[in-house]
Amino acid sequence: MHQVTLGMIGGGTVGGGVYKALHTGGVSLLASRAGVRVRLKRIAVKAFDEPRKVEIPEKLLTTSWREVVEDPEVQIVVELAGGTTVAREMALAALRLGKPVVTANKALLSAHGEELFAAAREHGANLYYEASVAGGIPIIKALREGFIGNRIESIYGIVNGTCNYILSRMEAEGADFEEVLAEAQRLGYAEADPTLDVDGWDSQHKIGILASLAHGFWVRPEHIHVEGIRGIAQQDIRFARQLGYSIKLLGVVKRLRPKRRPDGSPAGTIQVAVYPALVPRQHVLASVSDSFNAVFVRGNVVGETLFYGRGAGQDPTASAVLADIADAALDLKHGVPDRVPAFRPHEQNGSVRPLGECVSRYYVRLTVTDRPGVLARVAAILGEARIGISSVMQPEGHEGRTVPLILMIHDAPNSAMQEALDRIRKLKVVHGPAVMYRVEDFEGGKD
Ligand code: NDP
Ligand code: HSE
Numbered sequence: 001m002h003q004v005t006l007g008m009i010g011g012g013t014v015g016g017g018v019y020k021a022l023h024t025g026g027v028s029l030l031a032s033r034a035g036v037r038v039r040l041k042r043i044a045v046k047a048f049d050e051p052r053k054v055e056i057p058e059k060l061l062t063t064s065w066r067e068v069v070e071d072p073e074v075q076i077v078v079e080l081a082g083g084t085t086v087a088r089e090m091a092l093a094a095l096r097l098g099k100p101v102v103t104a105n106k107a108l109l110s111a112h113g114e115e116l117f118a119a120a121r122e123h124g125a126n127l128y129y130e131a132s133v134a135g136g137i138p139i140i141k142a143l144r145e146g147f148i149g150n151r152i153e154s155i156y157g158i159v160n161g162t163c164n165y166i167l168s169r170m171e172a173e174g175a176d177f178e179e180v181l182a183e184a185q186r187l188g189y190a191e192a193d194p195t196l197d198v199d200g201w202d203s204q205h206k207i208g209i210l211a212s213l214a215h216g217f218w219v220r221p222e223h224i225h226v227e228g229i230r231g232i233a234q235q236d237i238r239f240a241r242q243l244g245y246s247i248k249l250l251g252v253v254k255r256l257r258p259k260r261r262p263d264g265s266p267a268g269t270i271q272v273a274v275y276p277a278l279v280p281r282q283h284v285l286a287s288v289s290d291s292f293n294a295v296f297v298r299g300n301v302v303g304e305t306l307f308y309g310r311g312a313g314q315d316p317t318a319s320a321v322l323a324d325i326a327d328a329a330l331d332l333k334h335g336v337p338d339r340v341p342a343f344r345p346h347e348q349n350g351s352v353r354p355l356g357e358c359v360s361r362y363y364v365r366l367t368v369t370d371r372p373g374v375l376a377r378v379a380a381i382l383g384e385a386r387i388g389i390s391s392v393m394q395p396e397g398h399e400g401r402t403v404p405l406i407l408m409i410h411d412a413p414n415s416a417m418q419e420a421l422d423r424i425r426k427l428k429v430v431h432g433p434a435v436m437y438r439v440e441d442f443e444g445g446k447d
Helices: 013-034 065-068 086-095 106-124 139-146 159-174 176-188 203-214 234-242 314-334 372-383 414-424
Strands: 003-010 035-042 077-081 101-103 152-156 244-256 270-282 292-299 304-312 359-369 389-393 402-413 432-438
Touching: 003 013, 003 065, 003 176, 003 314, 013 035, 035 065, 035 314, 065 086, 077 086, 077 314, 086 106, 086 176, 101 106, 101 244, 101 314, 106 203, 139 203, 139 304, 152 159, 159 176, 159 234, 159 244, 159 292, 203 244, 203 270, 234 244, 234 359, 234 402, 234 432, 292 414, 304 314, 359 372, 359 414, 372 389, 372 402, 372 414, 402 414, 402 432
Parallel strands: 003 035, 003 077, 077 101, 270 432
Antiparallel strands: 152 244, 152 292, 244 270, 292 304, 359 402, 359 432, 389 402
8 A cells, every 4th residue: 555644734623624534534535545545744733732623642743834844754745724924935845845735725825826836837746725615615626627628618606605604694584794794703603803704805715716727827816806795785685685686795707708909909818706796596506505605617518517515614624635635645656746737827818807898787776866857867877878777676765755776787898887877876866875786697708
């Protein structure tokens, strides 16, 4: 039996889960299925006396991550420390020694992925990251291997469990965002600082990784438009429901037809964004509730596929790390570092089209004075911008008082829509901000 020695950095939620899974059957399953016996030799942590959910024998622990990386017996380095600064150093140090790295760190990949994958190629070591997107769901393996013969037309992902939990509870209970967030924090589902999750950054990290893998060029985080869920009002969830939709935070990647702008410059070839969107209630993603994740992928050969499961948590994430450990161990066993290319840039002309140039349908909620002619003035501004209304809803109001006016809008370019809304907001009969969410029909990229 081929033997492989692991070193791990991080013994917290995920690290503890990996330790537990390896010692409760993982080692023997990997041995029988992959023909490799793995041995976890050392685990680096920040402090010996930190209380841990999974108890790790003290003889395995060290507070020096370099000791793990530089140990000549350690052949695979598993980075589960988190963060982007020291974690970058850890990963680079291991790759420079030609050691494969397994990581769950989507923030690290989002910030430094290009550099890390280049280092991996340069030093003939692989970088595995299944756990970085959607926890236990094997979406990286699916895109990298299962769909290798497909052109990926679109990806729609519910990739943040915290946001999906909050939105599901808001819809089911009629509660407000702040109320549900506070409860999620009390139950430990949401972090004390929820910014990374509720403002969309965690989804941005994950969808950027999927977009890069699917389209063969590195998608930089600054090219990904991000909107979070903080501003979603209970009334929008209610109106969306009346119209036949649920609101979900989606990470979206759409392949677009190559085209040139009026000045002749090439427009981007894909659309990548994170935003709350109205999802038709009959679409399978509308029924993904609580903290579950799901990724809907359309390939030109395979058609529509759906991946569903737990996107975070100790055990689901450990499951993904174990799969990567098996792949890295097989690389070592066969002596072929790029048996499964982690990420191979192959698209020279790829770029992200700014969201302003992308087309979609919209839900708009205005607060207007209930008075004759208001709807006509709003419709006139939209009409001048060649933007069509597909339906209108207004709860019965009282003349002269304010009332919500809901408009469903046909396909329109985002920038034209924003400009029209800016004009509408300036009307005296329109009060407060205009609320706008995209409506997804899952038809892929539109021009
Ligand atoms: P935790 O905070 O629970 O654990 C981090 C671990 O790393 C701790 O054991 C900590 O030591 C150790 N550590 C931190 N800095 C250092 C350092 N400089 N040197 C040595 N050890 C260090 O984090 P998680 O396990 O939740 O997350 C780990 C990674 O997995 C992150 O990148 C996260 O984004 C990712 N991830 C997490 C998921 C989850 O459900 N938690 C899901 C998917 C991905 P000590 O124990 O002493 O504090
Ligand atoms: N905070 C993330 C979520 C889990 O809520 O989905 C880690 O990726």
